[in-house]
Each structure stands twice: as C-alpha cells, then as structure tokens.
Amino acid sequence: xxxxxxxxxxxxxxxxxxxxxxxxxxxxxxxxxxxxxxxxxxxxxxxxxxxxxxxxxxxxxxxxxxxxxxxxxxxxxxxxxxxxxxxxxxxxxxxxxxxxxxxxxxxxxxxxxxxxxxxxxxxxxxxxxxxxxxxxxxxxxxxxxxxxxxxxxxxxxxxxxxxxxxxxxxxxxxxxxxxxxxxxxxxxxxxxxxxxxxxxxxxxxxxxxxxxxxxxxxxxxxxxxxxxxxxxxxxxxxxxxxxxxxxxxxxxxxxxxxxxxxxxxxxxxxxxxxxxxxxxxxxxxxxxxxxxxxxxxxxxxxxxxxxxxxxxxxxxxxxxxxxxxxxxxxxxxxxxxxxxxxxxxxxxxxxxxxxxxxxxxxxxxxxxxxxxxxxxxxxxxxxxxxxxxxxxxxxxxxxxxxxxxxxxxxxxxxxxxxxxxxxxxxxxxxxxxxxxxxxxxxxxxxxxxxxxxxxxxxxxxxxxxxxxxxxxxxxxxxxxxxxxxxxxxxx
Numbered sequence: 080x081x082x083x084x085x086x087x088x089x090x091x092x093x094x095x096x097x098x099x100x101x102x103x104x105x106x107x108x109x110x111x112x113x114x115x116x117x118x119x120x121x122x123x124x125x126x127x128x129x130x131x132x133x134x135x136x137x138x139x140x141x142x143x144x145x146x147x148x149x150x151x152x153x154x155x156x157x158x159x160x161x162x163x164x165x166x167x168x169x170x171x172x173x174x175x176x177x178x179x180x181x182x183x184x185x186x187x188x189x190x191x192x193x194x195x196x197x198x199x200x201x202x203x204x205x206x207x208x209x210x211x212x213x214x215x216x217x218x219x220x221x222x223x224x225x226x227x228x229x230x231x232x233x234x235x236x237x238x239x240x241x242x243x244x245x246x247x248x249x250x251x252x253x254x255x256x257x258x259x260x261x262x263x264x265x266x267x268x269x270x271x272x273x274x275x276x277x278x279x280x281x282x283x284x285x286x287x288x289x290x291x292x293x294x295x296x297x298x299x300x301x302x303x304x305x306x307x308x309x310x311x312x313x314x315x316x317x318x319x320x321x322x323x324x325x326x327x328x329x330x331x332x333x334x335x336x337x338x339x340x341x342x343x344x345x346x347x348x349x350x351x352x353x354x355x356x357x358x359x360x361x362x363x364x365x366x367x368x369x370x371x372x373x374x375x376x377x378x379x380x381x382x383x384x385x386x387x388x389x390x391x392x393x394x395x396x397x398x399x400x401x402x403x404x405x406x407x408x409x410x411x412x413x414x415x416x417x418x419x420x421x422x423x424x425x426x427x428x429x430x431x432x433x434x435x436x437x438x439x440x441x442x443x444x445x446x447x448x449x450x451x452x453x454x455x456x457x458x459x460x461x462x463x464x465x466x467x468x469x470x471x472x473x474x475x476x477x478x479x480x481x482x483x484x485x486x487x488x489x490x491x492x493x494x495x496x497x498x499x500x501x502x503x504x505x506x507x508x509x510x511x512x513x514x515x516x517x518x519x520x521x522x523x524x525x526x527x528x529x530x531x532x533x534x535x536x537x538x539x540x541x542x543x544x545x546x547x548x549x550x551x552x553x554x555x556x557x558x559x560x561x562x563x564x565x566x567x568x569x570x
Contacts, residue, residue, distance in 0.1 A: 080102065080103065080104040080105070080127055080130065080131060081102075081103050081104075081127075082100050082101065082102050082103070082116060082120070082123050082124060082127055083100070083101055083103065084096050084097050084098075084099070084100055084101070085097045085101060098118045099115055099116065099117065099118050100116040100117060100118070100119075100120060100123035101113055101114065101115055101116060102114040102115075102116050102123065102126065102127050102130060104127070104130055104131070104134070105134075106134055106137070106164055106165070106166060107134050107137035107165075107166075108165070110164070112164060114130070114157075114160065129146070129149055132146055133146065133150075133161070133166050133167070134166065137165070137166060144281070144282070147281030147282070148219070148281065150167060150281070152219060155176070176279075177216060177217060178210060178215050178216055178217055178218055178220070178221075179207075181218060181270075181274060181279065182203065182206060182207050182210070182270065185203075185206075185270050185273050185274075186199060186203045188273065188277075189202070189203075193370070194370070195364075195365070195367075195368070195369070195370035196365065197365075197366075198368070198370075201266075202266040202269070202270075205262075205263050205266045205267070206266050206267055206270045209226060209229050209230060209263065209267060210226075210267075212229050213225045213226060213229050218274060218279070218280055218284075219280075221271065221284045221285065222284065223284055223285050223287070223288040226264070226267055226285060226288065227264070227288060227289070230260050230263045230264055230267075231260065231291070233254070233255035233259065233260055233263065234251045234253070234254060234255060235251070235252050235253050235254060235255045235256070235259070236249040236250060236251050236252065237249070237250050237252055237403070237405030238250075238403055238405060239403060239405055240403065250405065252405070257291045257292065260291050261290045261291055264285075264288060264290055264291070265290075267285055267288075268283075268285045268286075268288060271283045271284060271285040271286070272285075272286075298426075298427035298428065299427045299428055299429075299430060299432050299433050299435075299436045300422050300426040300427035300428060300429050300433050300436065300470075301426075301427075301433060301436040301437045301439070301440040301470035302336070302422075302433060302434075302437045303472055304441070304444075304472070306415075306420050306422070307332075307336055307437060309418050309419075309420050310332060310411075310414060310415060310418055310420060311329055311332060311333055312418075313414065313417060313418035314326075314328045314329045314332060314414050314418075315329040317414070317417065320410060320413065320414075321402040321406050321409075321410045322400070322402055323400060323401075323402065323410070327399075327400060328410070328414065330384065330385070330388055330399070331345070331399055331401070332411070332414075332434060333381060333384075334381065334385070334399070335431070335434035335435070335438075336434045336437045336438055336441075337377070337378055337381055337438065338360065338375045338377070338438065339375070339434075339435045339438035339439065339455065339456055339457075340362070340373075340375070340435075341368070341432075341435065342401070342407060342431060342432070343366065344362055344366055344367060344373070345398075345399055345401065346397070346399070346401050347362065347363075347366035348360065348362060348397070348398040348399060349394070349395055349396065349397060349398055350389050350392050350393065350394050350395070350396055350398050351394035351395060352398065353377075353382075353385060353386075353389065353398070355382050355385070355386045358376060358377045358378070358379055358382040359374055359375065359376050359377060360374075360375055360377060361373065361374045362375075367457070368457070369457060369459065371457070373457055375455065407430070407431040408429075408430035408431055410431075411429065411430065411431050411433070412429055412430075415429065426470075435456075435468065436468050436470060438455075438456070438468075439452065439456055439464060439468035439469050439470075440468070440469055440470040440472065442455060442456075442469075443465075443469045444472055449461055449464065449465055452464055452465075452469075456468060
C-alpha cells in the first residue's frame with residue numbers, strides 16, 4: 080500500500096500536483112484499488128493504516144472493537160466504496176446516517192412489523208425528544224449516563240385549559256413516576272438494540288443501562304361494591320361539573336366499571352360500536368393497546384340504559400363525553416367526597432383508572448376463572464391480571480379462612496374405631512385359642528345379634544367352619560381371617 084499525489088497539466092501546460100492524497104492498495108482478493116484520501120498527509124497515512132487493518136480482518140482476524148468504532152464514523156461515500164469491494168457488510172453503510180435518519184427508519188420498521196401506530200408514535204416521540212435534549216447527532220454520540228440523567232428529570236404533565244385565554248397548555252403536576260421513567264428507558268434501549276441487530280452499529284451503547292429502582296409506583300385503589308353503588312346513586316341525580324351532567328357521569332362510571340375500558344378507549348367509542356341485540360360493545364384494534372379488536376359483553380341492565388341514552392344520536396358520533404384527562408381524576412374524587420365515600424389511602428390512589436381495577440376485582444370476587452378474567456381485561460400475561468388488577472375486598476380474607484375445614488372434628492379412622500355398643504377400643508388377640516375380644520358382654524340386640532348363639536361367650540369364634548374351609552382350600556392353606564361387618568379378625 081502507498082499514498083501519493085496525482086499530477087496534471089494546467090491550462091498553461093505547466094505540470095501541477097493535486098492537493099489531495101490518494102491511497103493505492105490491494106485487497107484480500109489481490110484486487111488493486113485507488114481511494115481518495117485527505118489533503119493532509121498525516122490524516123491520509125492514518126487512513127491507510129486503518130485500511131490495512133480492514134484488509135487483514137478479511138483474512139480471518141475479524142473486526143476489532145476499535146476498528147468497528149472507526150467504521151461507524153466513516154462518511155457514507157467511503158462506506159459504499161468499502162462495501163462494494165467486500166471489505167465491510169452492506170448493512171454498515173447505514174452507519175453513516177444521522178441519528179434523525181436512523182430514528183425515522185426505526186419508526187418505519189416498527190410500523191411495517193404490525194406494531195400499533197399509536198404505540199409507535201409514543202416510542203418515536205420519546206426517543207427523538209430525549210436524544211435531542213441530550214444533544215446527540217450521530218449514533219456514536221449516544222451516552223448511557225446522559226440518557227439516564229435526562230430521563231431522571233422527567234415531569235408529569237396533563238393537558239389543561241387556561242381560564243383567561245382559553246388556550247390549551249401542558250401543566251406540570253409533579254415528577255414522573257419510576258415506572259414511567261423506566262418505560263422511556265425501555266424505548267431508548269429498544270431503538271439502540273434495533274440499530275445493533277440491523278448491523279448499523281458494532282455495539283449497543285445502552286445495553287447495560289440500569290433502570291430506576293422500582294418503588295411499586297402509585298398503586299390504584301379499587302372500589303368496593305357498596306362504594307361503587309353509593310357513587311352511582313349520588314351522581315345519577317347530582318349537578319353538572321366539568322361539563323358533564325350527573326346522569327352522564329353515572330353512565331360513564333357504570334360503563335367503565337363493568338367493561339374495564341381505558342380512558343382513551345372510551346373516548347374512541349362511537350354509538351355504532353354498540354350491539355344491543357347481542358349486548359356487546361366492539362372497539363377497533365387501532366384504538367386498543369394491543370392492536371386487537373376488543374369485544375366486551377354488556378350486562379342486560381346496562382345495555383338497556385345505554386340504548387335509551389343513545390336514542391336520537393347519530394351512529395357515527397362519540398358515545399361518551401369526557402373532560403380533559405387531567406380533570407377526570409379530580410372529577411371522580413369530587414363525586415366521592417360529595418357522596419361521603421372515603422377511600423383509605425393505604426388501598427391506593429383514587430382516579431378514573433380505578434374503574435378498571437374495580438372491574439378486575441369484581442371479576443375475581445364473582446368467582447370468574449382467571450383465564451376468562453385475563454381475556455376480558457385484555458392482558459397478555461395472566462400474572463398482570465391477578466397481581467396488579469385484582470384487589471381483595473373487605474371481609475374476603477376472613478371468609479376465606481372461615482371456609483377452611485374444621486380441624487376440631489375427629490378423623491374418619493378414629494370414628495371407625497368407635498363402633499360396637501360402647502366407646503371402648505377394640506383389640507383382637509391372635510393365638511391358637513379361640514379368638515376372643517376382651518370387652519364387656521354386649522346386649523344381644525346390638526350390631527352383632529344374629530351371629531351364632533347369644534348364650535355363648537361374646538364374639539367367640541368356632542373353629543369348626545375354619546377346618547372345613549381348610550379342607551376345601553387344599554392342604555397347607557389356611558384362612559387368614561374373617562370379616563364381620565367392618566371388623567376383621569385374624570387367626
């Protein structure tokens with residue numbers, strides 16, 4: 080390999096030397112190539128050393144970590160030439176793209192693989208925003224520590240309306256939960272993993288990034304049946320708040336507690352999605368979290384109420400009117416307070432999402448099979464249904480303990496011993512003498528009446544019939560015992 084400068088004749092016919100250096104080298108297949116380098120000789124010499132190492136790697140040594148990092152920094156034009164000559168894989172050409180281009184390609188890949196568009200948009204926005212805040216322009220700029228620090232500063236916001244200007248804005252209501260932060264870390268890790276698996280990078284910079292300590296998050300409370308009845312009874316005839324009448328809130332709370340639909344799913348429902356013939360509601364997969372159509376049965380009473388509530392409405396209009404998401408939790412807490420219903424804080428946070436927890440808890444309390452409950456809750460993991468969304472109602476644990484077997488009763492084996500005419504234990508003496516059970520003389524009208532002569536000693540066995548049986552059974556064979564009722568006497 081060598082580096083050199085080309086010469087040429089200018090317009091005046093004078094010989095000139097080009098400012099750029101060129102690399103002349105032979106690849107692993109003994110093919111000769113010419114590659115433009117830099118105007119600086121030292122940079123060109125450093126490039127030729129890297130090219131030598133790249134050619135040597137094709138002979139079996141493989142790409143070292145340092146060489147992989149160097150390849151990831153090369154411009155797209157040089158990468159295409161190296162891929163054309165077989166020195167690197169074609170997929171490495173993508174490594175020269177900007178981070179924004181990689182994120183767009185990742186988004187397209189997710190959509191093509193069938194992931195829900197809404198979920199893809201959520202992941203795409205999260206990764207793009209965090210990387211911009213960190214100042215990353217290329218994939219090699221990504222730093223695990225910077226990503227973790229950026230996500231640690233996340234705040235929880237809700238969409239609110241300014242009372243004076245009537246304009247919508249994002250209202251900060253506190254720090255984001257650890258669970259929310261871990262979701263954002265997972266999105267960033269998923270992007271970097273895709274880059275690595277697609278061959279665009281030699282390593283995943285976020286592979287070993289640690290998640291935030293899980294403090295359990297904010298546990299949601301589930302309503303007791305009596306609490307839910309009290310809430311519905313109050314709201315049915317209450318005043319209008321947050322743009323919803325009392326009857327509208329009554330319908331909303333009841334429907335959410337009996338179907339387990341999420342807030343965004345309820346908002347997406349239209350009147351045409353309700354089938355009052357089969358008493359069911361269907362939500363398209365484009366609005367569900369798992370991208371699958373959701374078909375949830377309705378109780379007959381609830382279906383009748385909804386049918387009357389929707390009467391006169393166009394089939395394509397929104398089924399339920401909802402306030403802003405940030406006001407939903409405030410609204411349901413205000414209704415609970417007005418209905419004089421107090422929820423113990425130890426049971427969890429009270430919000431509109433508590434209706435979904437209530438749905439799962441009522442299914443469990445009604446004895447619904449866990450697999451059926453999982454299907455109705457639309458969970459991919461039954462552990463999620465049983466551990467997070469199923470709550471024990473008051474008195475359920477005490478009732479469960481009281482349903483255990485009575486350990487004070489005597490076992491059946493003990494009861495069988497206490498047979499005969501009194502409670503004395505029965506003992507049989509095995510000897511060559513007549514089999515006699517040592518106990519008091521029973522009345523002839525007892526359980527043994529009718530067996531032999533009542534004037535003889537009680538329970539005395541005559542061996543005459545045994546001798547006859549031994550003769551018929553053959554020489555050397557003895558009868559091992561006889562049964563009288565439930566007692567066996569051995570000789």
